[in-house]
Amino acid sequence: MSTTTAGPVSRVSTPSGERYDGVIDLARVKAAHVPYYPTREAVTADGNTAAALATLQMWRAILYPGFPITPSTKWIETVAAKVGAQKGTAKRVKLMEAEHAVADYMVGAAAACRDLIVSTATSSVGLDHMTETTRSLGASGLGNVMIIDVYRATANFPLCIEGDPSDALAHRDDGFIQICARGKQQIYDTVIQAPVLGMHADVMTPTMPGYYGIKDSHRNAKFWVEADSAIHAFQDKWIKECALPGTINGDTAMGNCVTSRHFQGFKVAQKRRIERALELLPEIGADFEKTFGRPGLAYFDEVGFKGDEPVDVVVVSMGPDFGTFESIRGEWSARNNTSTAGLAMRLINPFPREAVRKRLANAKVVLVVNQAHHSGRGHLTLDIADALAGLDKQPRIVSAFAGMGGADVSESTWEVMLDEGRDAITKAPRQPYMVFHEGARL
Amino acid sequence: MSGYKETARQESCFRPGSTLCPGCMESVAFQNIGRVTDNGVKTIFTIGTSCAEVSTLAFPNVVAWGRGDDSPDDFAKSFSILHNVFESAPTLAEATRDVADQLTSIGALDRKIQVISASGDGGAFSIGLRTLLHTIHRRARVTIVVLVNEIFANTGFQYSPATMPFADTSTTPAEGTPGNLNPPLDYIHLAIAAGAGMVAQLSPAHGKMFVKAIERSLEVEGTAVIFIPAPCISGWKFEDGQTVELALLGARSGVFPAFTWERGKGGTVKDCPQDASERPNITEFLGEQRRFGHLVGKDKVTGEVKVKPGQEENMEKLTAWVQSNVDRMYSLAAMK
Numbered sequence: 115m116s117t118t119t120a121g122p123v124s125r126v127s128t129p130s131g132e133r134y135d136g137v138i139d140l141a142r143v144k145a146a147h148v149p150y151y152p153t154r155e156a157v158t159a160d161g162n163t164a165a166a167l168a169t170l171q172m173w174r175a176i177l178y179p180g181f182p183i184t185p186s187t188k189w190i191e192t193v194a195a196k197v198g199a200q201k202g203t204a205k206r207v208k209l210m211e212a213e214h215a216v217a218d219y220m221v222g223a224a225a226a227c228r229d230l231i232v233s234t235a236t237s238s239v240g241l242d243h244m245t246e247t248t249r250s251l252g253a254s255g256l257g258n259v260m261i262i263d264v265y266r267a268t269a270n271f272p273l274c275i276e277g278d279p280s281d282a283l284a285h286r287d288d289g290f291i292q293i294c295a296r297g298k299q300q301i302y303d304t305v306i307q308a309p310v311l312g313m314h315a316d317v318m319t320p321t322m323p324g325y326y327g328i329k330d331s332h333r334n335a336k337f338w339v340e341a342d343s344a345i346h347a348f349q350d351k352w353i354k355e356c357a358l359p360g361t362i363n364g365d366t367a368m369g370n371c372v373t374s375r376h377f378q379g380f381k382v383a384q385k386r387r388i389e390r391a392l393e394l395l396p397e398i399g400a401d402f403e404k405t406f407g408r409p410g411l412a413y414f415d416e417v418g419f420k421g422d423e424p425v426d427v428v429v430v431s432m433g434p435d436f437g438t439f440e441s442i443r444g445e446w447s448a449r450n451n452t453s454t455a456g457l458a459m460r461l462i463n464p465f466p467r468e469a470v471r472k473r474l475a476n477a478k479v480v481l482v483v484n485q486a487h488h489s490g491r492g493h494l495t496l497d498i499a500d501a502l503a504g505l506d507k508q509p510r511i512v513s514a515f516a517g518m519g520g521a522d523v524s525e526s527t528w529e530v531m532l533d534e535g536r537d538a539i540t541k542a543p544r545q546p547y548m549v550f551h552e553g554a555r556l
Numbered sequence: 557m558s559g560y561k562e563t564a565r566q567e568s569c570f571r572p573g574s575t576l577c578p579g580c581m582e583s584v585a586f587q588n589i590g591r592v593t594d595n596g597v598k599t600i601f602t603i604g605t606s607c608a609e610v611s612t613l614a615f616p617n618v619v620a621w622g623r624g625d626d627s628p629d630d631f632a633k634s635f636s637i638l639h640n641v642f643e644s645a646p647t648l649a650e651a652t653r654d655v656a657d658q659l660t661s662i663g664a665l666d667r668k669i670q671v672i673s674a675s676g677d678g679g680a681f682s683i684g685l686r687t688l689l690h691t692i693h694r695r696a697r698v699t700i701v702v703l704v705n706e707i708f709a710n711t712g713f714q715y716s717p718a719t720m721p722f723a724d725t726s727t728t729p730a731e732g733t734p735g736n737l738n739p740p741l742d743y744i745h746l747a748i749a750a751g752a753g754m755v756a757q758l759s760p761a762h763g764k765m766f767v768k769a770i771e772r773s774l775e776v777e778g779t780a781v782i783f784i785p786a787p788c789i790s791g792w793k794f795e796d797g798q799t800v801e802l803a804l805l806g807a808r809s810g811v812f813p814a815f816t817w818e819r820g821k822g823g824t825v826k827d828c829p830q831d832a833s834e835r836p837n838i839t840e841f842l843g844e845q846r847r848f849g850h851l852v853g854k855d856k857v858t859g860e861v862k863v864k865p866g867q868e869e870n871m872e873k874l875t876a877w878v879q880s881n882v883d884r885m886y887s888l889a890a891m892k
């Protein structure tokens with residue numbers, strides 16, 4: 115192989131080794147982006163398409179590794195079809211042999227150039243199959259990795275493709291920033307904002323935006339797709355060139371075998387970085403709203419609160435079934451003479467404890483609706499209990515499981531759960547948790 | 557391609573300070589590969605969890621990688637190394653290659669990059685067989701080196717799919733049993749069948765050939781796979797200073813013949829005649845290692861290696877396996 119000569123390179127020392135500036139010309143990567151949407155457009159499509167369009171429109175995304183699994187498959191198919199159809203594209207799709215390989219590939223690609231965004235989509239056992247590497251990634255500092263999780267129950271025995279969020283919730287300790295979206299617009303918007311948060315110099319933590327399989331991945335709705343140039347402007351405002359070297363532009367070692375004291379320091383730093391995400395997320399969300407006129411990233415969506423006025427029953431849940439609660443809330447409240455409000459959780463890791471505690475402090479009862487299998491009272495229930503711990507006047511917690519295995523949480527199921535919430539205003543709930551299905555308490 | 561002497565004067569990206577056992581063939585291999593890659597092209601290594609990783613990439617102990625005492629001014633001499641998990645080195649290499657190629661095709665990177673993946677045989681043939689074969693199958697333009705010490709050394713010398721018949725390992729103990737009974741996986745054939753552009757089985761004991769093969773691997777179309785027989789002083793249980801001798805004996809006696817092959821051109825077996833009578837007796841190789849102490853023993857007076865009483869049948873089986881191994885290498889060499 116012959117020696118190559120090229121433009122000037124300058125050396126910069128960093129705590130992670132030397133960075134050689136001028137080796138990778140990011141302006142050329144940006145210039146090579148062929149826009150998918152030169153102007154803003156209304157599109158009617160499903161959630162996977164919304165997520166795929168968002169990832170395609172980013173100039174920093176040039177490689178898309180993937181592996182099919184229901185219900186996320188359409189993401190990689192859409193990306194492949196659009197990349198294939200676009201003349202002169204700088205993008206490339208890479209179908210790997212397994213999800214583990216996808217995750218490993220993301221490590222290699224993200225480490226090669228820390229200014230590129232490397233994304234994929236997966237679900238359920240696909241995410242489980244990646245686990246060894248997602249846990250490494252969580253600590254890696256590679257905030258330019260984004261795994262879109264299309265929620266699906268993590269079970270193969272019996273095999274099912276239903277969209278409950280047990281995959282996302284089982285992977286909360288992997289170390290990714292996990293943000294739940296509901297509705298096509300929110301899916302699209304969340305995928306655009308997630309890497310902005312993950313790649314922030316203080317955060318450098320991979321992200322896992324997600325949405326419910328089938329219910330959101332496969333159903334169509336109309337949403338706005340912004341012009342590629344507008345997305346670039348928004349992302350460029352936030353994403354600065356990575357100060358640390360990648361394997362291509364660096365003289366560096368990554369993923370070393372570290373001795374105990376250093377590993378301990380490493381884990382502390384990982385924790386600190388993800389805590390910083392809590393502070394930055396609302397800032398990014400607010401800027402998104404200012405830029406595009408739609409709500410941006412938030413800890414949760416809220417409904418029914420009037421300032422800090424007390425509320426009889428506050429529902430805490432996540433995902434599209436929360437919409438059914440929203441639709442019956444007014445009528446149920448009037449009929450039961452009980453005020454209600456609700457939080458649909460968006461940031462599920464790190465859990466926004468303080469904000470949740472503040473919002474729930476004036477509730478009499480908090481009805482937590484869990485949709486994933488859990489060894490105890492429910493993932494969300496434990497987080498809410500933790501958030502409320504130590505309040506002078508503790509709201510009573512009613513823990514419910516509903517919509518497990520991807521079942522729709524019907525109006526009648528919401529009503530019986532709300533009835534239990536109402537009863538808990540005056541007396542303790544009858545069980546530490548209750549399971550609801552098809553309009554009945556089991 | 558530079559000459560052997562010039563290569564010897566090049567600056568290796570493998571530096572002193574590793575905690576590999578003294579005399580470990582892996583460090584000899586890295587020294588050589590490190591020199592060959594000082595060729596004016598930026599080098600990126602990916603590495604799987606193994607002796608080769610934990611003993612060379614330990615922080616804050618010495619990271620035994622990189623050229624020079626400090627980062628070089630010359631970007632082409634700069635060096636990066638990436639570890640992720642046990643089995644992923646080939647995939648990491650492929651991803652690195654793809655990013656470099658993609659950036660180059662966009663015009664955003666105009667310097668050359670060479671990518672080398674390093675794994676042990678455990679990492680490559682057991683837990684990592686999937687990633688090894690699929691990276692080859694996708695024709696990733698990388699060099700994959702597999703350091704074949706026939707065991708999982710890092711975790712205490714357990715059986716690997718490359719363990720040769722009758723070897724004593726910590727999970728095929730030869731106390732009351734004949735040791736390992738599984739013939740090794742035919743990894744050379746697998747690599748060819750998966751689509752490799754170049755496949756070699758060579759250790760640095762065949763110095764010039766080894767260096768030439770590494771140089772060629774960086775130029776060849778598609779994936780180049782170099783299996784490096786790596787005598788392990790602790791796992792094979794031999795005496796200090798015998799590493800190169802054993803690597804030569806193993807190759808010459810037919811356990812791991814020196815082999816190079818290129819797609820479309822075919823290959824050659826070197827320094828290992830197909831006729832057993834022209835090769836050193838396998839007992840010479842076995843007799844130097846205590847992992848075969850249940851099969852053979854050295855006469856204290858004459859130094860002659862003799863089959864232990866009661867082990868004649870096992871020895872016959874082992875000899876037959878060695879012959880089939882040599883025959884197999886010759887037939888692979890004949891393939892185009």
Ligand SMILES: Cc1ncc(C[n+]2csc(CCOP(=O)(O)OP(=O)(O)O)c2C)c(N)n1
Pocket residue numbers: 246605606607608642675676677678679680703705707708709710711716
């Ligand atoms: C998923 C996983 N399983 C097991 C291990 C433990 N482990 C670390 S290195 C190793 C053996 C390495 O053997 P090999 O690849 O042959 O390299 P060597 O140490 O012999 O050079 C094992 C089993 C691990 N790191 N990861």
Ligand code: SF4
Pocket residue numbers: 575576577579580581582607611705709710787788789790791
């Ligand atoms: S145990 Fe074997 S492979 Fe590991 S460092 Fe020692 S000699 Fe090398």
